[in-house]
Amino acid sequence: MEDGQELLELNDISTSFKIDGQYYDAISHINLTVKRDGILAIVGESGCGKSTLATTIMGLHDTDTTRISGQALFDGQDLLKLDDKSMNDIRGAKIGMIFQDPLSALNPLKRIADQISEGLDYHTTMTSDEKHARVMELLSQVGIVNPERTARQFPHELSGGMRQRVIIAIAIACKPDIIIADEPTTALDVTIQAQILDVLRGIQAENHAGIILITHDLGVVAETADEVAVMYAGEVVERGTTEQVFNNPQHPYTRSLLRSVPQGNQDVTHDDLYVIEGSVPSIERMPQTGDRFAPRIPWIPAEAHEENPSMHEVAPGHQVRCTCYQQFYFKSLEETNK
Numbered sequence: 001m002e003d004g005q006e007l008l009e010l011n012d013i014s015t016s017f018k019i020d021g022q023y024y025d026a027i028s029h030i031n032l033t034v035k036r037d038g039i040l041a042i043v044g045e046s047g048c049g050k051s052t053l054a055t056t057i058m059g060l061h062d063t064d065t066t067r068i069s070g071q072a073l074f075d076g077q078d079l080l081k082l083d084d085k086s087m088n089d090i091r092g093a094k095i096g097m098i099f100q101d102p103l104s105a106l107n108p109l110k111r112i113a114d115q116i117s118e119g120l121d122y123h124t125t126m127t128s129d130e131k132h133a134r135v136m137e138l139l140s141q142v143g144i145v146n147p148e149r150t151a152r153q154f155p156h157e158l159s160g161g162m163r164q165r166v167i168i169a170i171a172i173a174c175k176p177d178i179i180i181a182d183e184p185t186t187a188l189d190v191t192i193q194a195q196i197l198d199v200l201r202g203i204q205a206e207n208h209a210g211i212i213l214i215t216h217d218l219g220v221v222a223e224t225a226d227e228v229a230v231m232y233a234g235e236v237v238e239r240g241t242t243e244q245v246f247n248n249p250q251h252p253y254t255r256s257l258l259r260s261v262p263q264g265n266q267d268v269t270h271d272d273l274y275v276i277e278g279s280v281p282s283i284e285r286m287p288q289t290g291d292r293f294a295p296r297i298p299w300i301p302a303e304a305h306e307e308n309p310s311m312h313e314v315a316p317g318h319q320v321r322c323t324c325y326q327q328f329y330f331k332s333l334e335e336t337n338k
């Protein structure tokens with residue numbers, strides 16, 4: 001397959017959860033594309049719907065309490081319409097998932113080799129020798145220096161960084177076309193984070209997969225991703241290449257997120273002072289009309305917002321939600337204190 005080819009197309013995806021007998025949207029009308037050889041980062045504060053998007057694509061929701069609409073087109077089929085058996089065949093084989101907490105994602109009672117082999121058992125007809133060879137190859141690929149030893153160990157015998165490497169080995173065992181990594185480095189210290197990101201980039205180069213990288217860490221995005229989608233309150237509010245979004249952020253939310261990145265030891269000047277208070281509303285309190293970010297920037301006049309905010313193209317491939325970005329400015333502390 002060619003580079004940059006569209007692997008997964010998310011069209012108008014909404015997912016709502018039933019709470020006290022009523023359904024509430026956790027994500028609304030998501031449109032995104034994952035390309036071969038590309039890393040798409042999904043960023044936003046806690047509660048904005050990043051994990052819900054991942055679990056929706058993976059078909060991991062309880063159908064009795066979850067309502068999903070839209071399409072997730074992959075390999076000529078809509079993942080959201082597949083039955084359990086077909087989805088089980090895809091999960092692990094064509095789409096791999098890396099979870100945030102490697103300890104809870106691993107079985108404490110099973111040796112590492114057996115846990116990596118599980119996917120191979122389910123999805124392939126490899127002999128035991130072939131499986132052993134593949135496990136060794138995978139452990140080396142994720143940077144484990146003594147694969148024979150690690151293969152025989154149990155999860156509690158490994159460090160956090162080693163466990164995350166094992167989780168990645170499990171996710172890529174069957175050479176999936178798509179890897180969804182949900183906060184893969186959050187539980188790790190900074191040095192190990194950098195190593196894990198190197199492993200992910202290496203895998204992308206070697207396996208030619210498309211990666212969805214979910215994170216709230218903009219440093220991770222800047223270092224790793226090709227494209228970025230910024231989510232706020234269940235919606236994508238800005239998307240573009242990493243360069244477009246980082247060098248020329250347009251949505252007030254993106255701009256506030258980027259300003260909150262520590263800028264080394266630069267002195268903060270008057271112009272850098274700004275205030276965006278508040279937090280992501282819970283899904284029961286999510287406004288259903290208007291700009292969901294408007295309450296957090298009350299100094300922007302109501303008429304600057306759209307009634308039904310849509311995405312506007314500000315450069316080829318760079319889109320921003322709602323016209324309010326045209327009139328947005330940061331409010332200085334001086335103004336705030338008036």
Ligand SMILES: Nc1ncnc2c1ncn2[C@@H]1O[C@H](COP(=O)(O)OP(=O)(O)OP(=O)(O)O)[C@@H](O)[C@H]1O
Pocket residue numbers: 017018019026044045046047048049050051052053216281282283
């Ligand atoms: N099964 C569920 N039932 C009810 N509400 C849910 C469920 N799963 C998630 N939510 C709600 O949906 C919203 C989005 O949650 P989600 O976990 O997708 O956000 P997130 O951006 O991944 O946050 P975090 O970074 O903390 O994981 C939140 O308000 C959350 O409380």
